[in-house]
Amino acid sequence: MIVEQVQCDTSPWVVARHLRHEPWLVFLESTLPDPLLGQYTFLAVRPLLRLRAWGASCEVIEAGRRRWLYGNPWMLLERLYARYELGTTAEAPWPLGGFFGYWGYDLKHFLEPRLPRRAAADLGLPDLDVGLYDNLLVWDNQTGYCWLVATGLQPDGTRNAHRARVQADRWLERIEAAVAWEGTEADRPLETPGRLPEPGSSLQRDGFLRAVERTLEYIAAGDIYQVNLSQ
Incomplete structure (x- = not known):
């Protein structure tokens, strides 16, 4: 592992914009100047593997190959x-990689199957789309320092020092x-x-x-305390 x-x-933004055409770029930017809530910014591309799910139909993309599995994502x-x-090191108090992406609300049905299914799948988007990123750049927004992380992980889970050096x-x-x-x-628009x-x-x-009035009734009854209601 190389750290x-x-x-x-x-800036991290310039590097991210320059790499915008790289496959499956993720840019987790912390803009809040807070040592606990917004200290780090992460940039990663080309995950070791990718997992997408539409309900129980799951697609795994790994080493250039695709395979389909059926089950609980x-x-x-x-x-x-x-x-x-991925490991840890004293030099890096931040994560050395991991699954980055998004988890959709409809994944709740695999945790609470009794919930009603009312949303229409009209967008065609996966319920889950994440990649396992094992090498990345990390900016410490408090110090301005930039760190490079290269784990050298291989598809079988082993590490390879040469692979880590190539990543770095x-x-x-x-x-x-x-x-x-x-x-x-x-500088171009x-x-x-x-x-x-x-x-x-x-x-x-x-x-x-009417939905606003019903929401106020639920709040007054103590059934809920917050609703994200939009038109």
Whole structure:
């Protein structure tokens, strides 16, 4: 495993934007200047494996191969994670990688199967889409230092020192390229997404007001204390 403090003469945002075309980029930016709640920013690309789930249909992408499994996504995620040991080191109080991505609300049915199923799957998005990232850049927002983490993990869960060195050198190359890129391409405006659809609502004003009144009744009765109600 390699954990090195490296020189990065630009911001995490510039590096992330420079790498925006890398596969499955994740950028976890902490903008709150708080030593406990917003100390670190993480940047990672090209996960060791990726797991996506649509209900109980799970897709695992690993070493360039895809395979489909059927079952509880939570249990599958636990089995996959058990194969790897990212480890810890005194040099790094932050995570040395892990599963980054998103967990959708509909995964609740695997934890509480008695809950009613009312949401329509009209977006085609997976309920779970995460990648296992075993090498990354970490910025300490309190000190301004940048750290490189390269675990050298392999698909079978073993570690390889040469693989870790290759990962580390690749990050050094990415940082150098991002610094050179800043001030040229970085100053160009972001690409526009083209024509956006007109906003719409599935709830009219009267229905929304009735929902607000019902929410207030639930709060007054002590059944709930908060609702994320939007139109």
